[in-house]
């Protein structure tokens with residue numbers, strides 16, 4: 541039985557871990573939280589913070605010395621650079637450390653894409669508020685972001701007259717290295733992609749139209765409230781997106797593994813906002829993609845991590861089913877009540893529901909991806925019906941918040 545190390549045992553990782561265990565893998569799960577839900581599927585536990593390489597790697601090394609692992613991957617956490625270092629040190633299959641490092645630094649990634657002619661929005665490093673003000677004047681609308689954070693933390697959309705002082709410090713405070721960058725804001729549909737790269741060829745079974753219904757309500761924060769599959773974009777555009785992701789993966793030096801993309805289609809042409817060398821979070825790879833396409837990229841990631849040679853043709857979508865995800869993003873205040881999950885699960889078309897709301901917990905309004913308290917996925921005969929079913933189900937959760 542192959543022994544696979546998975547970094548991340550959070551609630552969002554649990555369903556993926558359950559599936560990997562069902563495949564017959566002996567799982568070693570690494571997480572800093574002794575109560576991590578994912579440990580339920582682990583044959584072995586490594587207690588360490590996956591976000592701290594200096595803590596995680598020695599703990600894995602010590603484990604491997606007595607119980608050797610055959611492969612390593614991450615689930616529902618953004619640590620491809622730690623995965624790559626472990627694989628490199630232990631002689632396991634993986635992507636080059638240099639490639640992984642490019643994907644966790646937005647500026648370095650964009651520099652690489654720019655130098656190899658991969659389509660991206662105009663961007664630049666921003667040293668101070670004055671430079672940001674000049675950039676805003678030049679581009680009209682800019683996205684200000686930390687070069688090295690995640691989950692939209694520190695990201696804001698500035699339009700003419702916006703508070704550049706605030707935007708700069710908000711990005712800087714959320715950057716571990718204190719570095720800020722800006723990109724020209726490209727309007728247009730946003731798409732999440734997830735691909736598996738097999739022998740240098742990227743296959744993209746999944747594209748989801750991201751929902752930014754509340755862009756104005758949450759401004760200047762950019763908060764996604766869900767996504768719909770299959771994508772409604774024209775086949776020609778979808779083809780261009782898949783080709784762009786493939787070109788991007790090659791530019792990063794990745795010939796095997798998973799690539800998750802954030803794409804914007806501006807004036808009919810796709811641009812890469814970001815590629816990540818890992819599986820998606822947010823119940824996308826574990827729930828929405830398999831429910832909508834029949835493709836299990838979690839298994840694909842595990843098999844790649846164990847060095848198995850895969851066939852590209854096996855990873856195309858097997859069917860297309862309407863599946864919409866919606867996140868429940870409450871107004872700020874304290875949670876005073878909500879109904880039982882059964883009420884949501886029995887709502888029409890519901891495929892999956894998870895919540896992490898707690899009575900009395902303070903919810904801070906929408907600042908980033910962590911602003912939600914529940915997630916539902918629903919299906920329907922049409923996209924409209926799937927969305928309506930998801931919205932009705934969230935209403936059935938009946939969350940109440942008291943302002944303070």
Ligand SMILES: Nc1ncnc2c1ncn2[C@@H]1O[C@H](COP(=O)(O)OP(=O)(O)OP(=O)(O)O)[C@@H](O)[C@H]1O
Pocket residue numbers: 646661683685689690691692693695723724725726727730762802804813814909
């Ligand atoms: N140049 C751009 N043009 C249009 N929208 C953008 C641009 N840059 C970022 N965005 C929007 O802001 C979101 C967050 O930006 P980015 O992906 O750079 O940050 P992040 O911290 O990795 O967030 P996330 O985890 O949501 O991907 C993107 O997913 C996209 O919707």
Ligand SMILES: [Mg+2]
Pocket residue numbers: 691802814
């Ligand atoms: Mg991103």
